[in-house]
Amino acid sequence: MSDKLVARSAGGDLGGAVRCVECPLRRLDLYQPVNDTELTLIDELKRADVSYRAGEMLIAENTDDTPLFTLLRGWAIRFKTLGGGRRQILHVLLPGDFIGLQQKMSDAASHGVQALTDVHVCRFARDAVWTLHRELPSLGYGITWLSANQNSLVDDNLLSVGRRSALERVAALLVTLYARALPHDDEAATLGLRFPLTQQHIADAMGLSLVHTHRVLRQLRQRGLYELQDGGRLVLPDPKALAQMARLRWPLEMARAPLI
Amino acid sequence: MSDKLVARSAGGDLGGAVRCVECPLRRLDLYQPVNDTELTLIDELKRADVSYRAGEMLIAENTDDTPLFTLLRGWAIRFKTLGGGRRQILHVLLPGDFIGLQQKMSDAASHGVQALTDVHVCRFARDAVWTLHRELPSLGYGITWLSANQNSLVDDNLLSVGRRSALERVAALLVTLYARALPHDDEAATLGLRFPLTQQHIADAMGLSLVHTHRVLRQLRQRGLYELQDGGRLVLPDPKALAQMARLRWPLEMARAPLI
DNA sequence: CGATGTATTGACCAGCTTCAAGTAACGTGG
């Protein structure tokens, strides 16, 4: 984490808010282009740049009236818990992901959002979703797009957890996260991908026990398909083989998303 | 199935399209009210009333450019398949549900939609999502709402499949579907809830084998928590006990949804 | 330097899957 992004306290506002025009994410060419009108509206709705330390909750489970965020930097998870210390990670959030939609809409059972790494987000007021729809339908459409897209990623997880073997599950998770995170990590090609998930996280994402997750990872390591280097950097020598093992298409085609 | 809703052939258009104003679903008082402008727009975008027979595919897996539907009557499933005859049911669709959003937006891996019973739907053109957003932001917002809401139902399924025991899973599925479907079945109180899922469906929804699903159901039956009567009518003598068994809140609060 | 979190490994076993087989209900065509 570079110092300028680390807040002094939990969920603290940063000194100088970055204008959306200068948003470093947009330069990445991963996102749908926006015109000036759209950018201005997003800028107006943006309340603050906020950062959280690794481990902090952006949204606690079972709360409503939560704010909305766009994740700018770092990793986070969406999760639910059950009695007996059971936790299910629903989705891993990466830069560009929009956070907090489900909470806002219905009062269906909610989930928590926790920072995995130090994290940097844009915060929006709760009613920004409605404002976006009302003022600029193109951005409202973008919100719908993002929601539908996250939905299909959760669908994939559900398929894994429900119908894939432990080996297939872990392979699927690794290769999917690898593909999603790669564009956000400059040093991935040389040093490996910065990968903050612990074995416990992988277990909680795939509905496995910690011990068995470890055994599966060891197996993948022995087959030369997985390596975790010092500093938590992930190397997948043969992503395609992992994808085949998980019965996933490769390469994973990723559509250009809206960034709000 | 009443005769007037049964089409002559697969996915056949019905003779007379029902105007949205007269839509029988809206009278149910389960949905957010709409004004005349909104109703007119929905009516314009509506292409046809269509019905499918039980078992037919509304949307085949791995196709794009699929139409959009609103489910008016009957049950359907959203599912994905994997090699080796493995299938995961992602979500059970009931009247009022909007179908086909994920397919439209990104080209992320897609799912199929299959009718469980004879089914009656409104069909919309593919670009209706954008038109709704552009012409009437309130309806665009409704689409986002529906997407987020379905998302949180899938989240619940993922929690079940990942972290609940077989007994808890089946209990959770039964009680959740019971609560969702009850308002759509007049005879539920007297005859039991019309319930078209087979044991195989329950297994595929909860990531279990058919045999084990059967054993779990027998156990629930022996405990007096579950009964399936002639004609496939589901009776849950003590839904609250099932909910507690699954560690679900009870009663399940259901927000008033938009109907598009 | 102890406390904490993560990774690692072995032993044991249970929850669930797989295989196999039989029953019942239903629709179809001869």
Next chain:
DNA sequence: CCACGTTACTTGAAGCTGGTCAATACATCG
């Protein structure tokens, strides 16, 4: 009207995948 195919349900036996329990090693951190 009955033989037959099909689908759903049912049950038992065997065994594997993956869970639980327990203990060690290692790093980081205040």
